[in-house]
Amino acid sequence: xxxxxxASLSVRFCEGHSSALLKHxxxxxxxxxxxxxxxxxxxxxxxxxxxxxxxxEIAPLADLVSLCKLWRVLxxxxxxxxxxxxxxxxxxxxxxxxxxxxxxxxxxxxGLRLETATGVKRRLLLATERxxxxxxxxxxxxxxSLRARAIELGLTTPEQSLVLSQGTCNGVDxxxxxxxxxxQSAAASLRQSLLxxxxxxxxGFVGRFTRDKGIVELLEAFDRLRAEIxxxxxxxxxxxxxxxxxxxxxxxRIEQDAQIINAGFVNDTxxxxxxxxxxxLPTYREGFPGVPLEAGVAGKPVVxxxxxxxxxxxxxxxxxxxxxxxDSAALAAALExxxxxxxxxxxxxTAAQERVMxxxxxxxxxxxxxxxxxxxxxxxxxGSRRVTSQRGWRLRVKRLGDVSLAFCGIVxxxxxxxxxTLLIALTMGRPILFRQxxxxxxxxxxxxxxxxxxxxxxxxxxxxxxxxxxxxxxxRLLRATSADELPQLWNVLRGDLSLVGPRPLxxxxxxxxxxEQMRRHEVMPGITGWAQVNGRNALSWPEKFALDVWYVDHxxxxxxxxxxLKTVGKVFRRDGISRxxxxxxxxxxxxxxxxxxxxxxxxxxxxx
Numbered sequence: 001x002x003x004x005x006x007a008s009l010s011v012r013f014c015e016g017h018s019s020a021l022l023k024h025x026x027x028x029x030x031x032x033x034x035x036x037x038x039x040x041x042x043x044x045x046x047x048x049x050x051x052x053x054x055x056x057e058i059a060p061l062a063d064l065v066s067l068c069k070l071w072r073v074l075x076x077x078x079x080x081x082x083x084x085x086x087x088x089x090x091x092x093x094x095x096x097x098x099x100x101x102x103x104x105x106x107x108x109x110x111g112l113r114l115e116t117a118t119g120v121k122r123r124l125l126l127a128t129e130r131x132x133x134x135x136x137x138x139x140x141x142x143x144x145s146l147r148a149r150a151i152e153l154g155l156t157t158p159e160q161s162l163v164l165s166q167g168t169c170n171g172v173d174x175x176x177x178x179x180x181x182x183x184q185s186a187a188a189s190l191r192q193s194l195l196x197x198x199x200x201x202x203x204g205f206v207g208r209f210t211r212d213k214g215i216v217e218l219l220e221a222f223d224r225l226r227a228e229i230x231x232x233x234x235x236x237x238x239x240x241x242x243x244x245x246x247x248x249x250x251x252x253r254i255e256q257d258a259q260i261i262n263a264g265f266v267n268d269t270x271x272x273x274x275x276x277x278x279x280x281l282p283t284y285r286e287g288f289p290g291v292p293l294e295a296g297v298a299g300k301p302v303v304x305x306x307x308x309x310x311x312x313x314x315x316x317x318x319x320x321x322x323x324x325x326x327d328s329a330a331l332a333a334a335l336e337x338x339x340x341x342x343x344x345x346x347x348x349x350t351a352a353q354e355r356v357m358x359x360x361x362x363x364x365x366x367x368x369x370x371x372x373x374x375x376x377x378x379x380x381x382x383g384s385r386r387v388t389s390q391r392g393w394r395l396r397v398k399r400l401g402d403v404s405l406a407f408c409g410i411v412x413x414x415x416x417x418x419x420x421t422l423l424i425a426l427t428m429g430r431p432i433l434f435r436q437x438x439x440x441x442x443x444x445x446x447x448x449x450x451x452x453x454x455x456x457x458x459x460x461x462x463x464x465x466x467x468x469x470x471x472x473x474x475x476r477l478l479r480a481t482s483a484d485e486l487p488q489l490w491n492v493l494r495g496d497l498s499l500v501g502p503r504p505l506x507x508x509x510x511x512x513x514x515x516e517q518m519r520r521h522e523v524m525p526g527i528t529g530w531a532q533v534n535g536r537n538a539l540s541w542p543e544k545f546a547l548d549v550w551y552v553d554h555x556x557x558x559x560x561x562x563x564x565l566k567t568v569g570k571v572f573r574r575d576g577i578s579r580x581x582x583x584x585x586x587x588x589x590x591x592x593x594x595x596x597x598x599x600x601x602x603x604x605x606x607x608x
Contacts, residue, residue, distance in 0.1 A: 008035025
């Protein structure tokens with residue numbers, strides 16, 4: 001399972017997922033731009049991370065570099081599922097995952113930046129969102145209104161898109177925010193450190209200081225309110241950003257007004273909500289803001305706009321109030337109403353807390369997401385096979401590479417093959433080659449060629465002696481160097497084999513396979529394969545079959561190249577030539593050992 005985000009700050013969207021996924025046998029990997037949050041989650045949740053710099057804004061050359069790096073990460077990790085979120089990562093990661101042939105691709109739509117863009121930029125953002133959606137099998141929208149808007153814009157379809165549970169990016173760690181809300185001594189200490197006077201009304205804001213977050217309208221509403229409530233304070237938790245910056249006058253006002261307290265960026269916002277009487281969210285657009293839910297756990301009502309996403313975070317007149325986007329007068333009026341009515345604040349705060357604890361607990365949201373992952377791995381199994389199966393131009397490129405490399409191999413290695421032929425003739429006599437019928441693609445039989453490695457000795461009943469007695473010293477050397485496989489280059493030229501694919505086994509095994517194991521024959525068999533570079537004959541049969549099926553589902557030209565390069569190293573190291581106690585792989589007896597949990601085994605073997 002691979003998650004991808006543009007900024008390291010967004011890594012919090014998958015917080016808590018690693019341990020939950022591991023219970024289902026799924027390892028978690030995270031990729032994002034470098035940052036302290038990426039390092040922290042790796043340390044805290046003990047998962048693998050890959051830093052790949054990505055720009056939030058449009059940057060064609062830098063984006064191309066990021067795309068290549070993302071593709072390389074996917075080729076290295078080879079996940080069964082990818083889930084890219086946030087716009088830039090959704091676009092670049094979606095393209096990279098499609099090219100890499102990830103079987104189950106998810107795009108989590110956290111919001112639509114295009115809603116506040118105009119002109120060429122809007123058209124460009126519309127196009128990039130459409131590409132991100134089309135590269136995915138599923139588009140997970142974090143709120144019902146966001147899904148409706150995405151469908152309305154033609155970015156996705158009702159069949160492709162869904163909302164998990166009641167929505168949100170990752171739910172709320174209710175216990176954490178509830179503990180902070182009840183810690184009065186910590187709240188008093190924080191109030192003192194912020195120089196926030198006791199017993200003064202406080203409007204709070206948590207988020208980025210940008211135009212799209214409605215900071216300009218918030219300050220306008222604050223000015224209106226101070227005319228009615230002179231001792232009012234504004235508590236801002238967040239920081240300025242270069243993208244979508246606020247006007248210089250607004251920035252100077254925040255930095256200089258004594259009744260505006262800027263706490264800056266903080267790692268944990270939970271202790272700040274108890275200091276607020278009401279939370280303001282004058283945003284222009286959202287996916288599903290988590291801030292109103294966090295404030296709700298603390299029992300604080302929220303005034304938000306009727307923007308996409310934000311409208312889902314507040315039940316109007318129940319857990320807070322909704323106002324039109326960009327209307328500072330309406331924002332001021334709603335805030336004033338709550339500030340002057342403690343009973344209403346209490347009622348709405350209690351309702352907000354009950355709603356969050358009922359519908360948005362983090363563990364419930366994670367459980368819903370994992371259920372969708374498991375459904376995807378099964379319900380899109382056929383679809384993912386069609387996506388990653390060997391067909392079209394990729395199959396033609398693969399065949400061209402096979403023929404070219406096999407021909408070159410025969411030419412270059414012909415002296416070696418001639419020498420081996422002479423040695424076999426002198427030590428073992430004829431025949432020089434071992435021929436055996438093996439099942440190929442779609443179970444069509446063909447004759448496999450190998451150099452002989454065993455003698456023809458039999459017992460008194462004319463039965464062949466055991467393998468370890470018939471294997472000659474020359475045969476051991478040929479197997480150790482894989483030189484016995486060289487005649488299979490002729491099989492490649494004839495079209496029986498590919499250079500890379502599941503190894504062709506004995507014909508009698510076909511009746512013993514499970515339907516899942518039989519899928520190894522959906523592609524052309526190979527001289528080397530994913531199982532060979534991950535243990536070869538040292539693996540158990542279930543492990544080998546799991547790796548073969550994994551290769552079928554994850555096939556790509558890049559994966560074939562990796563296997564060829566790894567095979568060269570394996571040959572020189574002589575790894576996995578035989579299983580302990582056997583000179584050859586023991587016979588496959590049947591399905592007692594078969595795959596009980598394909599998801600778990602795929603996850604276990606989908607890494608180096």
